[in-house]
Amino acid sequence: MFWKTFHFKLSLAIGILAGTFATLFEHFPAPLGTILWVAFIGIAITCGVGPDHKKIPNFISSAVAGIIWGLIYFRGLALVEKMGVNADLKMFLVITVLTVLVATFHLCVVDKTWLGLLPVVFASLACFFGVGGQNPISLGIAMTLGILLAHTFEPVAELFRKVSSAKVDA
Numbered sequence: 001m002f003w004k005t006f007h008f009k010l011s012l013a014i015g016i017l018a019g020t021f022a023t024l025f026e027h028f029p030a031p032l033g034t035i036l037w038v039a040f041i042g043i044a045i046t047c048g049v050g051p052d053h054k055k056i057p058n059f060i061s062s063a064v065a066g067i068i069w070g071l072i073y074f075r076g077l078a079l080v081e082k083m084g085v086n087a088d089l090k091m092f093l094v095i096t097v098l099t100v101l102v103a104t105f106h107l108c109v110v111d112k113t114w115l116g117l118l119p120v121v122f123a124s125l126a127c128f129f130g131v132g133g134q135n136p137i138s139l140g141i142a143m144t145l146g147i148l149l150a151h152t153f154e155p156v157a158e159l160f161r162k163v164s165s166a167k168v169d170a
Contacts (some may be wrong), residue, residue, distance in 0.1 A: 025142075042146020044123075060113050073129075077090060
């Protein structure tokens with residue numbers, strides 16, 4: 001019963017945090033206020049990788065790197081299109097070459113740095129494609145806010161663990 005109660009309380013707290021966040025987010029000016037879904041991708045990828053307060057700079061830096069890679073992908077696609085390459089071949093060539101570069105760079109070159117969270121890089125890159133390459137600054141802000149919100153979940157969980165453990169011990 002302890003874990004069911006713990007998980008319910010945690011779910012309730014996360015729901016309230018997310019609901020408050022979403023309500024406030026809606027009031028941001030466009031284009032930021034229109035991409036709440038990007039913030040929730042930031043939450044999801046942070047929870048998936050595992051929030052660690054010491055790695056907040058890693059999460060944010062990797063998210064920014066994904067946006068920069070997005071700019072490079074879009075430039076690459078435009079460049080190959082100007083060469084007259086058909087759409088399917090253009091997509092295959094650019095995505096293949098750049099994805100190999102992204103993965104190699106983040107897994108082999110900068111894996112021990114702030115830029116070493118490849119899942120966050122790809123999540124941010126996917127969001128960049130999702131917004132059609134528009135408003136990279138708003139995208140970065142939304143992703144960062146989602147990452148920061150996800151990092152509030154662990155302290156809340158720890159608080160509930162302490163409270164629940166104290167009740168079990170008593």
